[in-house]
Amino acid sequence: MIDLRSDTVTRPTPAMRDAMHAAPVGDDVWGDDPSVKRFEAAVAKRAGKDTGLLFPSGTQSNLAGLLAHCQRGDEYIAGQQAHTYKYEGGGAAVLGGIQPQPLEHAADGSLPLERIRAAIKPDDFHFARTRLLALENTIGGKVLDADYVKAATDLAREHGLATHLDGARLFNAAVATDTSLSALCAPFDSISLCFSKGLGAPMGSVLVGPRALIDEARRWRKVLGGGLRQSGIIAAACHHALDHHVAELAEDHRRAARLAQGITALPDLKVERQATNMVFLTVPESHIVPLRAWLAEQEILIEVLYATRLVVHRDLDDDAIERVLGALDEYFTRRAA
Numbered sequence: 444m445i446d447l448r449s450d451t452v453t454r455p456t457p458a459m460r461d462a463m464h465a466a467p468v469g470d471d472v473w474g475d476d477p478s479v480k481r482f483e484a485a486v487a488k489r490a491g492k493d494t495g496l497l498f499p500s501g502t503q504s505n506l507a508g509l510l511a512h513c514q515r516g517d518e519y520i521a522g523q524q525a526h527t528y529k530y531e532g533g534g535a536a537v538l539g540g541i542q543p544q545p546l547e548h549a550a551d552g553s554l555p556l557e558r559i560r561a562a563i564k565p566d567d568f569h570f571a572r573t574r575l576l577a578l579e580n581t582i583g584g585k586v587l588d589a590d591y592v593k594a595a596t597d598l599a600r601e602h603g604l605a606t607h608l609d610g611a612r613l614f615n616a617a618v619a620t621d622t623s624l625s626a627l628c629a630p631f632d633s634i635s636l637c638f639s640k641g642l643g644a645p646m647g648s649v650l651v652g653p654r655a656l657i658d659e660a661r662r663w664r665k666v667l668g669g670g671l672r673q674s675g676i677i678a679a680a681c682h683h684a685l686d687h688h689v690a691e692l693a694e695d696h697r698r699a700a701r702l703a704q705g706i707t708a709l710p711d712l713k714v715e716r717q718a719t720n721m722v723f724l725t726v727p728e729s730h731i732v733p734l735r736a737w738l739a740e741q742e743i744l745i746e747v748l749y750a751t752r753l754v755v756h757r758d759l760d761d762d763a764i765e766r767v768l769g770a771l772d773e774y775f776t777r778r779a780a
């Protein structure tokens with residue numbers, strides 16, 4: 444099977460499983476798991492923040508971050524396409540009484556400064572209290588421009604807002620731009636980082652930030668059911684990914700570029716864009732059903748839609764990419780015959 448649906452489908456390598464097997468563990472709710480502590484410290488150091496906290500998922504890490512920053516009746520500004528707003532079941536509103544203020548993105552994935560400024564409410568009891576600006580990097584595979592991030596977070600701070608980054612794929616941004624993780628994290632108070640995407644761990648995200656905020660997030664993690672016991676087994680997998688899989692993300696980016704280039708040479712499919720490990724295509728309606736069937740027959744998993752997203756990851760090698768391009772080419776050759 445060649446699975447291009449997401450980079451979450453990556454499986455732990457034998458070396459990662461060895462690291463999990465060998466991990467010393469304890470009860471992390473009691474603060475007794477040495478592997479978790481060591482991993483959280485390593486991530487915090489890499490991110491240039493005080494401290495880190497391991498979560499089972501990125502959704503929970505983001506949510507605990509939002510709950511730590513905002514009270515009931517507060518509001519956070521995010522993008523219409525932001526994971527925290529659109530893909531997390533409205534958790535901040537459901538569980539925190541926190542109102543999202545979604546904004547339209549610019550084409551590069553940013554939230555234009557003028558829109559942010561206009562969305563920040565004055566101190567008036569008619570309005571929710573605007574408390575937080577939440578950005579996402581990468582967003583739709585795209586790396587946010589560093590000058591933009593600085594300007595947006597400066598603007599937030601001028602208005603007394605805290606700042607959070609959903610950095611589920613921030614390591615991709617770091618590798619793609621040859622920038623340190625700490626430089627990408629510096630403008631934000633808190634950052635959520637995922638190890639279960641392109642980095643290949645079976646699960647695990649870390650929220651990094653100042654100690655007082657992370658202490659608050661720890662309370663919320665318990666409330667949300669995310670206080671885990673011998674989670675050193677998970678931390679060891681994530682730590683292995685941190686030590687061994689980050690630089691290899693460059694290979695995913697190279698392969699995504701090759702995939703985009705190969706598809707550009709095919710008829711009818713339009714490559715809208717490629718950035719880091721993602722390729723976005725437009726598939727004409729007439730091809731959607733037959734192409735889906737053909738790819739399934741070839742044991743290639745792609746969610747074929749009008750707007751199709753292909754995600755490259757460490758479980759796909761050069762041969763896999765060529766096989767996908769070959770299958771697409773054969774599809775069009777057969778249609779023409």
Ligand SMILES: *Cc1c(COP(=O)(O)O)cnc(C)c1O
Nearest residue numbers: 500501502503526579609611637
């Ligand atoms: C995957 C992802 C998350 C977290 O998702 P989980 O499946 O809960 O780990 C958060 N933000 C973005 C942008 C993501 O892609």
